[in-house]
Amino acid sequence: MGKIAVLPSEVANLIAAGEVVERPASVAKELCENALDAGARRITITVLGSGLDLIRVADDGTGIAAEDVPIAILPHATSKIAGAEDLWRISTLGFRGEALASIAAVSRLSILTRPASEPLGYFLACEAGVVQRQRPQACAPGTVVTVRELFYNTPARRRFLASTQTEQTRIVQTVANLALARPEVAFRLELDGRLVLATTGGGDLRATVAAVWGRELAQACVPIGFAAGDTTVSGLLAPPAMARSERDRLVTVVNGRPVYSRPVIAAVEASYRELIPPDRRPAAVIYVDTPPENVDVNVHPTKREVRFRDERKLRTITEEAVRAALAKTDLVVTGAAGKYHGEYSRAVPVPPMWPAVGEEVAGLLREPEAGPWTENVPHEGMLAPLVPLGQLAETYIVAAGPDGLYIIDQHAAHERIMFDRLAAPVPSASQPLTAAARVEVGVDGVAACREYATVLGGLGVDVEPFDSESVLVRSLPAAIAALGPGVVRDLLAELSGAPADQADSVLDSTAKYLRARRALAACHAVTRAHDKLSPQEMADLITQLRNTTHPYACPHGRPTVIRLGLDELGRRFGR
Numbered sequence: 001m002g003k004i005a006v007l008p009s010e011v012a013n014l015i016a017a018g019e020v021v022e023r024p025a026s027v028a029k030e031l032c033e034n035a036l037d038a039g040a041r042r043i044t045i046t047v048l049g050s051g052l053d054l055i056r057v058a059d060d061g062t063g064i065a066a067e068d069v070p071i072a073i074l075p076h077a078t079s080k081i082a083g084a085e086d087l088w089r090i091s092t093l094g095f096r097g098e099a100l101a102s103i104a105a106v107s108r109l110s111i112l113t114r115p116a117s118e119p120l121g122y123f124l125a126c127e128a129g130v131v132q133r134q135r136p137q138a139c140a141p142g143t144v145v146t147v148r149e150l151f152y153n154t155p156a157r158r159r160f161l162a163s164t165q166t167e168q169t170r171i172v173q174t175v176a177n178l179a180l181a182r183p184e185v186a187f188r189l190e191l192d193g194r195l196v197l198a199t200t201g202g203g204d205l206r207a208t209v210a211a212v213w214g215r216e217l218a219q220a221c222v223p224i225g226f227a228a229g230d231t232t233v234s235g236l237l238a239p240p241a242m243a244r245s246e247r248d249r250l251v252t253v254v255n256g257r258p259v260y261s262r263p264v265i266a267a268v269e270a271s272y273r274e275l276i277p278p279d280r281r282p283a284a285v286i287y288v289d290t291p292p293e294n295v296d297v298n299v300h301p302t303k304r305e306v307r308f309r310d311e312r313k314l315r316t317i318t319e320e321a322v323r324a325a326l327a328k329t330d331l332v333v334t335g336a337a338g339k340y341h342g343e344y345s346r347a348v349p350v351p352p353m354w355p356a357v358g359e360e361v362a363g364l365l366r367e368p369e370a371g372p373w374t375e376n377v378p379h380e381g382m383l384a385p386l387v388p389l390g391q392l393a394e395t396y397i398v399a400a401g402p403d404g405l406y407i408i409d410q411h412a413a414h415e416r417i418m419f420d421r422l423a424a425p426v427p428s429a430s431q432p433l434t435a436a437a438r439v440e441v442g443v444d445g446v447a448a449c450r451e452y453a454t455v456l457g458g459l460g461v462d463v464e465p466f467d468s469e470s471v472l473v474r475s476l477p478a479a480i481a482a483l484g485p486g487v488v489r490d491l492l493a494e495l496s497g498a499p500a501d502q503a504d505s506v507l508d509s510t511a512k513y514l515r516a517r518r519a520l521a522a523c524h525a526v527t528r529a530h531d532k533l534s535p536q537e538m539a540d541l542i543t544q545l546r547n548t549t550h551p552y553a554c555p556h557g558r559p560t561v562i563r564l565g566l567d568e569l570g571r572r573f574g575r
């Protein structure tokens with residue numbers, strides 16, 4: 001007798017459940033998605049405890065026809081797609097027909113549902129996926145799915161759950177993300193009898209953000225809107241001063257589906273990078289709308305991630321959208337708010353071959369390549385022209401602006417100015433060696449030299465193959481000339497050892513390292529706090545600051561300018 005057998009269906013269901021239903025929040029997510037797919041305008045979620053005791057989702061959607069109710073809980077039963085080709089034009093949140101079956105398999109689940117056109121509804125209750133009772137029953141149009149004693153028959157899974165508090169937080173986050181994804185639907189979440197989240201469903205994103213993340217954040221948000229071909233990027237961004245330490249405040253919604261979208265998140269984070277300290281995360285809700293055939297939603301068991309046909313393009317579009325919005329924003333930290341917290345602290349890894357550059361300069365390594373920001377964004381409209389009034393404690397410049405009093409941290413401002421100069425896309429200054437040096441690099445090193453000579457030349461490393469085992473180094477970037485020609489051996493070893501797709505990142509880190517070295521030199525030349533400045537020097541510094549790409553923040557993300565607005569002054573003087 002063979003050892004391999006087809007699993008009985010109840011076992012197969014448990015396995016599927018292991019993927020779709022990881023924890024109570026997954027149940028809340030799947031049931032809410034079903035309600036949204038059914039066109040619901042109001043969705044009420046009720047949770048007891050960590051969600052293991054009870055999760056109920058009630059909606060006012062289309063309901064399920066009586067004869068379909070027993071079918072809905074079968075594995076792979078769905079009304080949303082018919083064939084494999086439909087997978088490329090999915091406009092609903094669900095499509096696999098697995099959720100109800102998977103949840104039913106690991107709980108005591110009941111469905112009470114009625115299409116508005118029917119006089120009577122239908123009730124069905126099952127345990128571990130086996131139907132116990134079903135009958136016609138009067139009820140309001142829509143659907144109520146109740147899940148009790150989740151994982152009662154899979155104790156192992158129960159043991160993997162976190163504390164009640166953590167599971168509740170996950171449920172709140174799941175519902176919050178869905179609510180942000182669908183401002184036109186009213187969500188209501190009750191946890192142990194407490195109303196913890198309620199949106200109005202009026203369709204206004206800012207009102208929804210206010211309901212979910214608070215009024216203060218919502219009011220400060222700026223809208224973004226950008227279209228490129230058949231793809232649009234829209235949403236709301238919180239200004240850098242309101243960046244939080246929480247990671248859950250960057251919500252990306254692709255075609256109405258809240259997902260973790262790497263290219264979008266990477267683009268947003270890159271656009272904020274210089275504006276916020278490294279331990280802060282931008283807060284934003286970003287919608288990407290694109291024809292369904294551009295997106296593969298069938299890549300993750302819980303549909304948490306999607307894949308785009310052209311991820312690079314999406315990233316570029318998003319970066320442009322975010323930067324355009326930020327460029328129009330008044331990024332000055334206002335005096336009254338005092339919202340900036342947090343110290344700069346993070347060492348950025350550099351390739352092992354490069355000596356450490358020190359904490360101060362490690363921060364500069366985070367600088368993105370000078371890109372569209374530098375080229376496209378007009379610098380006037382951003383920081384108002386200011387008239388210096390004087391210097392305070394040899395640290396701050398106090399200046400008058402058209403709309404209030406400005407206080408500039410002279411060291412931070414100077415750092416920003418120097419930084420911009422360094423980040424300008426000029427080739428690294430190359431310093432010829434007194435005599436060309438022959439360096440043994442082995443066969444692999446010579447091969448790498450052949451392959452990367454041009455790129456290395458662009459970085460200021462002038463090197464060519466000499467014989468089968470060695471290369472000739474003619475010049476080195478000025479910033480690392482002191483390390484001597486031997487450094488080329490390490491660089492080529494790093495490049496030849498790296499798989500093809502990582503060579504770029506070696507070169508990239510090298511370029512960053514060289515920039516950081518130049519920055520280090522410049523850092524030592526900047527005006528420090530406690531430097532006395534003449535009126536002319538103050539005026540020059542302000543002019544230079546106004547001409548930078550990000551006048552409001554130093555490269556470490558600290559603010560350079562604080563404004564006390566005329567309205568604020570008026571208020572304080574009781575005018």
Ligand code: ADP
Pocket residue numbers: 030034035037038059061062063064072073077078079080093094095096097098099100101143
């Ligand atoms: P999927 O959503 O992938 O189709 P599910 O197992 O989640 O699979 O649901 C199975 C089917 O049950 C759905 O295709 C839909 O027809 C129906 N259904 C589930 N929940 C609801 C609901 N709240 N309102 C209306 N129909 C629903």
Ligand code: MG
Pocket residue numbers: 030033034093094095097099100
């Ligand atoms: Mg579903």
